[in-house]
Amino acid sequence: MLTLLFLHAHPDDESILTGETMVKAHRQGHRVLAAFATRGDAGETAQDLGGQTLGERREQEVRLACEALGVDRVLFLEYDDSGMADTETTKNPKAFCNANLEEVTARLAIALVNERVDIVVGYDRNGTYGHPDHIQIHHAAHHAAPALRASWVLDATYSREFLASLDDSGYGEVDENFASPHDELTHFVEGADLFAAKLEALKFHTSQTPDDWNPDDPEQVVGFAKQFGTEWYIATPVPGDTGDTGNNGDNEPPPLEPLFTPKDEWSGAPPPFTPTQTK
Ligand SMILES: [Zn+2]
Numbered sequence: 001m002l003t004l005l006f007l008h009a010h011p012d013d014e015s016i017l018t019g020e021t022m023v024k025a026h027r028q029g030h031r032v033l034a035a036f037a038t039r040g041d042a043g044e045t046a047q048d049l050g051g052q053t054l055g056e057r058r059e060q061e062v063r064l065a066c067e068a069l070g071v072d073r074v075l076f077l078e079y080d081d082s083g084m085a086d087t088e089t090t091k092n093p094k095a096f097c098n099a100n101l102e103e104v105t106a107r108l109a110i111a112l113v114n115e116r117v118d119i120v121v122g123y124d125r126n127g128t129y130g131h132p133d134h135i136q137i138h139h140a141a142h143h144a145a146p147a148l149r150a151s152w153v154l155d156a157t158y159s160r161e162f163l164a165s166l167d168d169s170g171y172g173e174v175d176e177n178f179a180s181p182h183d184e185l186t187h188f189v190e191g192a193d194l195f196a197a198k199l200e201a202l203k204f205h206t207s208q209t210p211d212d213w214n215p216d217d218p219e220q221v222v223g224f225a226k227q228f229g230t231e232w233y234i235a236t237p238v239p240g241d242t243g244d245t246g247n248n249g250d251n252e253p254p255p256l257e258p259l260f261t262p263k264d265e266w267s268g269a270p271p272p273f274t275p276t277q278t279k
Contacts, residue, residue: 002118002254003031005108005148006071007141009096009123009133010040010081011062012205017128017156018121019069019198020231021189025259026070033073033115034066035108037096037133037140042081042089045207055081057207065204069197077107082132090132097132101143108144118254120145124157124180124234145238151253154260155234159185166226180234187260190230192271199224222273229270233260 004025008014014022014034025032039055049057059076066074079096083089090097122141127134138155145153158179163171171178199215214220237253 001029001031002259003033003116004119004121005033005035005112005115005117005150006121007108007137007144008034008036009127009131009137010038010043011036011058011065012040012202012208013134014062014071015065015069015198015201015205016228017123018231019065019201020191020194021121021156021259022066022069022071023194023197024189024191026072028259030259031115032069032071033075033112033117034071035075035077035111036062037077037079037099037104037137038081039076040081040208042083042087043208046211047207049207054207058205061205061207065201068201068204075111077104077111082136085130085132095132097136099136099140101139104140105144105147109147112148117148117150119152119154119256120148120150120238121154121156121233124155126177126179128157128179130177142236146240149240150238151240152256153236153238154187154256155180155236157185157232157234158228159230159232162230163227171227180232184234185232185263186235187233187256187262188230188266189233189260190270192273195225195229195270195273198228218274225270225273229273230266235260 006018022032040058041055043054045054063074079099080092080094082095082097120141123134123137125138127138141153159182160174160179161182164174203215235256
């Protein structure tokens with residue numbers, strides 16, 4: 001049994017980027033931890049929050065989503081949401097994009113003192129799409145992994161070329177600042193039943209649901225499955241000191257399979273998803 005720490009920037013990132021992986025890990029009997037750098041308080045919502053702050057609402061939503069995804073423990077690192085690049089909120093000294101990585105690591109290490117983390121999951125160096133908090137998650141995951149004595153860091157990402165190849169996806173002009181080149185990817189997680197679980201978890205994030213998104217519209221769901229049905233990763237072993245036996249008690253990092261499938265086994269497209277599978 002492995003312990004996986006998913007490091008996320010904002011509530012809803014866990015479902016969109018790693019929801020299938022969380023469910024699969026849970027079903028395989030692994031321990032699943034989710035740490036959120038922020039509560040997404042600089043986001044927007046069209047909803048009436050009835051006296052709650054957006055951060056309070058999003059914490060409530062993400063706790064429900066994580067429960068549905070089989071997450072064993074949810075924690076918050078208590079930074080402020082940095083908001084989008086080039087906005088005023090990125091200047092906030094408490095914003096996650098300005099956090100000192102030693103301090104982030106210390107907050108994680110203290111919160112996880114009784115855990116034995118094997119795998120830290122963060123984001124690729126572009127933070128998938130360039131959000132300052134997402135880029136910081138990349139740095140934080142790689143910085144914290146050795147201190148947590150983890151064996152692997154996995155960057156959650158998208159296949160740049162695959163998304164650009166899709167008709168009508170709007171990714172026709174993806175560039176080097178977006179996600180990762182397909183060549184760099186190492187592993188993936190996918191499955192129609194896992195995707196159904198991801199969709200169910202996303203439904204809890206009502207404050208973030210775009211007005212034009214209808215999870216009961218088959219056409220929209222199939223389009224979303226094509227784009228986000230495969231969760232891609234770049235796996236990097238954590239460099240350790242010679243003689244450090246690591247958390248799993250031997251010198252070999254634990255195998256990533258069968259939770260993560262090597263890239264060369266990918267069929268070239270996510271599994272076909274039919275909306276009846278959500279029922
Ligand atoms: Zn985010």
